[in-house]
Amino acid sequence: MARSRNIKPGFFSNEHLAEVDFATRLLFIGMWTEADREGRLEDRPRRLKMALFPADNVDIEKMLADLEHLGFITRYTVGSFKAIQIVNWSKHQNPHVKEAKSIIPEMPVAEPCPVKTGASMVQAPDEPGSFPADSLSLDSGFLIPDSLPPSPAPAMVENLFPKFWKLYPRKVGKDKAEKAWAKLKVTMALYDTMAAALAKQVLTPEWTKDKGQFIPHPSTWLNGKRWEDEIPDYASNVHPFPSRRSSSEPDFDDQTWADDLGSAL
Known part of the structure; x- marks a missing residue:
């Protein structure tokens, strides 16, 4: 079931996402709406194609591979079940506290946390977000601010x-x-x-x-x-x-x- 998610202005100025084509960036946004409250979804390219690009001729498999290569998603298998984890999900989204718990198994081996030791990559199921979701980047724990910092004021030039x-x-x-x-x-x-x-x-x-x-x-x-x-x-x-x-x-x-x-x- 698709869900409403947040998208921040910083997404559009992300220099790493700029390395992929427009459709892949749109796929990444669409995956947020397909992911559960822990940022997991089934790794089913054909199903994603029908859900997000029903009228478009796109190569979902290649697009997923590009996103994984850049570190925005992790594809993993538990037994015969194939799944996708959106990296640092809780930093990007604040799922509603009443949203159903995930039924998708988590990754068997926890990936290193990019922020601090002991910090969970996902939000606790019964806790509302304690801080606003931010935008995506591969720098500083995959985060960039909502807007770029102001440029330093130019040096004053004499009015000539x-x-x-x-x-x-x-x-x-x-x-x-x-x-x-x-x-x-x-x-x-x-x-x-x-x-x-x-x-x-x-x-x-x-x-x-x-x-x-x-x-x-x-x-x-x-x-x-x-x-x-x-x-x-x-x-x-x-x-x-x-x-x-x-x-x-x-x-x-x-x-x-x-x-x-x-x-x-």
């Missing part, structure tokens, strides 16, 4: 947007720019990369012509990750002095002349 806004040459759409900036989660290293790219882009003809009307909006620049553009080094191609001279004038293309001029100041 004001520096970017001050640096960007076209100050339009500040609200949109701030939203785009927030999505990027800018670190100091990324900000330095952006600043270096802007230092080159402000010298390009596309940004200097027509009083900068072709400079992209800051939100567009951020959303497009324009700091990753390949930018020619225009600064190195701009000569600091006009190339003009008469026969009596110094050679303006001669850098030594400029150096001499600077030392005379």
